[in-house]
Amino acid sequence: MNSDLECDVLVVGAGPAGSTTAKFAAKNGANVIMIEKRQEIGSPVRCGEGISKAWLSEVGVTPSSRWINVEVEGARIFSPSERVFEINEKHAGNEVGYVIERDAFDKALAIDAGNAGTEIMLKTHAIGVTKENGKVTGVKAKQYGKEFHIRAKLTVGADGFESQVGRWAGLPTNLQVKDMDSCIQYRMTNVDSDARYCDFYLGEVAPGGYIWVFPKGDHLANVGIGVQVSKLKNPADVKAYLDRWIDKHPGYAKGKKIDMVAGAVSISPPIKQAVADGIMLVGDAARMIDPITGGGIANGCIAGKIAGEVAAKAVKEDNVSHERLMEYERGWRARIEEKQYRNWLAKEKLVSVSDEVFDKVIDAISGHSVEKLNVLNILKLVKDKYPELTKEFEQFL
Amino acid sequence: MNKKLLHIVSKGDICLSCGACVGICPLDAIYLNEWRIEFDEAKCTRCNICVEACPVGAISIGQTTCDHALHPDLHFPGR
Ligand SMILES: Cc1cc2nc3c(=O)[nH]c(=O)nc-3n(C[C@H](O)[C@H](O)[C@H](O)COP(=O)(O)OP(=O)(O)OC[C@H]3O[C@@H](n4cnc5c(N)ncnc54)[C@H](O)[C@@H]3O)c2cc1C
Ligand code: SF4
Ligand code: SF4
Numbered sequence: 001m002n003s004d005l006e007c008d009v010l011v012v013g014a015g016p017a018g019s020t021t022a023k024f025a026a027k028n029g030a031n032v033i034m035i036e037k038r039q040e041i042g043s044p045v046r047c048g049e050g051i052s053k054a055w056l057s058e059v060g061v062t063p064s065s066r067w068i069n070v071e072v073e074g075a076r077i078f079s080p081s082e083r084v085f086e087i088n089e090k091h092a093g094n095e096v097g098y099v100i101e102r103d104a105f106d107k108a109l110a111i112d113a114g115n116a117g118t119e120i121m122l123k124t125h126a127i128g129v130t131k132e133n134g135k136v137t138g139v140k141a142k143q144y145g146k147e148f149h150i151r152a153k154l155t156v157g158a159d160g161f162e163s164q165v166g167r168w169a170g171l172p173t174n175l176q177v178k179d180m181d182s183c184i185q186y187r188m189t190n191v192d193s194d195a196r197y198c199d200f201y202l203g204e205v206a207p208g209g210y211i212w213v214f215p216k217g218d219h220l221a222n223v224g225i226g227v228q229v230s231k232l233k234n235p236a237d238v239k240a241y242l243d244r245w246i247d248k249h250p251g252y253a254k255g256k257k258i259d260m261v262a263g264a265v266s267i268s269p270p271i272k273q274a275v276a277d278g279i280m281l282v283g284d285a286a287r288m289i290d291p292i293t294g295g296g297i298a299n300g301c302i303a304g305k306i307a308g309e310v311a312a313k314a315v316k317e318d319n320v321s322h323e324r325l326m327e328y329e330r331g332w333r334a335r336i337e338e339k340q341y342r343n344w345l346a347k348e349k350l351v352s353v354s355d356e357v358f359d360k361v362i363d364a365i366s367g368h369s370v371e372k373l374n375v376l377n378i379l380k381l382v383k384d385k386y387p388e389l390t391k392e393f394e395q396f397l
Numbered sequence: 398m399n400k401k402l403l404h405i406v407s408k409g410d411i412c413l414s415c416g417a418c419v420g421i422c423p424l425d426a427i428y429l430n431e432w433r434i435e436f437d438e439a440k441c442t443r444c445n446i447c448v449e450a451c452p453v454g455a456i457s458i459g460q461t462t463c464d465h466a467l468h469p470d471l472h473f474p475g476r
Contacts, residue, residue: 046415125430162416167425174423182417182452229450236454262415262452 003148007033007119008315009308010138010152012126012165014041017283017300018158019109020059024308025156026116030315033150034113035124035141042106046263048185048222050198050214051297052097059301061112067104070217072096073196079362080203080355086366099198099214099222109301129155129168129279135320136169136278153315154325155279156307158300161264163285171279172272173287178230179268181209181294182238185224187259192251193221203358205245207231208267208351209294213252223252226265226294228351238262267291269344270337275325282307288336291344299336306331353392360386407434411455418447418456 009025011018014036022034049069056063074088074096088096114120126139130149138151157165166173193199193215201211208228215221225242229235246252266287274286282288283300290299310328314320353361364385365378383390414432426440427447448456 160416160420162419162429164419164425164428175421177421177446177449180417180421180450182415182450184413184452229452234454235449235451238452260413262413262417264415264417264420264450264452266420 004151005033005148006151007031008152009033009154009156009311010035010150011118011156011158012139013157013159013163013283013285014038014106014110014113014120015158015160015283015300016106016109016297017285017288017304018156019106019113020301020304021156021158021282021308021311022113022118023060023109023116024305025311026113026118026308028309028312030312032113032118033121033152034110034118035121035126035139035150037123037125039123040103041110041120041122042103044261045102046261047102047297048212048214048224048294049100049102049216050097050212050295051100055298055302059305061109061301063098064108067101067108068098069101070099070195070215072099072198072215075198075200077362078199078201079359080205081359082201083359083362083366085362086197099216105297126159126165129165131169131278134277136276139165153278153318154311154320156311157279157281157285158283158304160284161266163281165279166281166285169276169279171274171276171281173281173285175266175268175287178228179266180229181226181265181267182229182235182262183209183224183226183265183294184239184242184260184262185212185222186242186246186257187216187220188223188252188255188257189220191219191221191223191255193219193223201245202350203355206241211242211245221255223255228267231351265289265294265296267294267344267347270333270340273329274332275322275329277322278320280307280311280325280328282332286332288332288340290340291347292350293343299340302335303332306335349393357389357392360389406457407436408455408457409433411453412451413453413455415452417450417452421450422447 008030009032011022011034014034022032026032077085124141124143127142128140130137136155141150159165193213195215195217199213206225206227208231209226211225213221213223266289268287271287274281282303284296288299289296307328314324364382379393419427419429424440426437443458
């Protein structure tokens with residue numbers, strides 16, 4: 001029996017971005033409901049499960065053995081001819097990180113949100129937003145076949161890549177096909193992954209993206225691919241690209257698959273507007289994924305904290321106007337936007353680079369310390385070793 | 398020709414419920430209901446974008462002469 005419900009802040013989607021938003025809104029005194037269409041938060045896992053460490057304390061998350069699977073020493077970037085560039089903890093510090101159990105991680109964040117006072121509703125699907133005088137006033141939801149209205153002073157769309165809340169509210173979150181990578185991943189056992197490293201394979205093996213091997217320990221690893229489907233002759237070939245790569249690597253070809261997931265990530269520049277009257281968007285719903293790495297957990301949580309804090313203040317003041325919510329818009333932009341934009345520019349360049357050039361770039365920088373490697377220094381090293389390539393990267397100099 | 402209707406078909410046994418098509422459809426014509434994708438035929442313009450975005454080729458847009466030729470895996474809400 002569901003009659004209509006009411007709250008201060010309604011969060012749609014219990015992923016990392018939603019749970020973090022809910023936690024900080026509830027902590028700061030708001031009466032919060034978070035709805036999730038799945039029956040189990042965090043499951044099934046649709047993720048490579050690699051994160052860096054640096055941002056966890058910022059969003060009040062303490063590393064826990066309940067969700068840390070492997071702590072890696074570094075990352076290895078493999079050029080098309082498999083020259084290796086290593087980024088290790090010594091050089092990159094907190095940028096290097098953990099391979100996590102994503103379902104346990106998402107649950108841990110939801111537990112924090114619940115402990116802060118958030119009401120959590122599972123198997124509850126938002127099917128539309130309601131509006132009054134152009135202002136969002138909550139959502140129409142469906143649970144166990146029954147439809148009802150959840151009236152909220154402020155609605156937060158944290159509904160991931162497939163986000164509909166933003167579109168229902170009229171926010172510009174549409175993507176072009178070239179601004180997304182389609183991904184497929186196997187969890188494989190009996191593989192020769194190195195538990196010290198997250199590995200990335202670049203070039204024609206994965207047009208517009210990369211192949212990743214993230215170790216889960218004991219010869220177990222997430223082996224996945226993300227590609228820009230617009231770069232493939234046949235978009236349905238994503239799986240074929242991954243299978244081909246596995247076949248060519250004996251250490252993986254002998255592996256056994258124990259699960260398979262697919263998904264999509266945006267690789268777009270930051271969106272123009274993430275707030276309107278009565279509504280805010282966070283995480284993948286606001287296309288906050290890093291266009292170079294395809295990782296979105298960190299940005300989703302960082303923005304979620306800001307969103308939750310602003311939400312609590314705005315409902316307390318009884319002012320959820322677009323102008324009031326600009327505090328969140330300015331906050332997430334100050335923290336995330338510049339890097340997302342810069343990485344988008346760099347990604348646009350990277351996806352046009354040939355295998356030959358990739359090999360030379362990796363060759364030029366391997367052996368140098370990451371500490372000193374910003375884009376400019378990389379270009380200088382490339383210029384010294386392969387002066388003929390300078391033209392390729394002129395725009396960045 | 399003008400009697401022919403374009404229709405959109407999802408092959409349920411291939412679909413991995415990844416949501417790529419849902420996130421990319423410019424007209425909000427697709428959604429995931431539990432783990433099955435549904436099309437809202439009234440909103441769909443047959444722009445082909447979802448077909449391009451699907452990593453496993455589970456969607457196709459075909460032609461039919463029958464107004465109600467629905468693939469068994471397809472479920473149009475409201476019908
Ligand atoms: C294959 C793959 C590998 C990835 N690997 C990594 C990685 O290694 N590291 C990394 O940082 N990022 C990775 N990402 C990206 C990462 O998964 C996302 O950035 C992250 O999940 C974003 O969190 P979120 O909370 O914004 O959205 P999500 O985690 O997608 O959560 C959204 C939630 O909203 C729910 N929902 C959606 N619609 C509704 C509705 N209408 N009503 C109610 N609930 C709804 C969904 O069920 C879901 O639980 C990967 C993505 C993919 C596809
Ligand atoms: S063809 Fe275009 S409008 Fe129709 S469902 Fe696919 S993406 Fe949406
Ligand atoms: S993009 Fe393809 S595999 Fe993914 S949900 Fe849509 S039809 Fe299914």
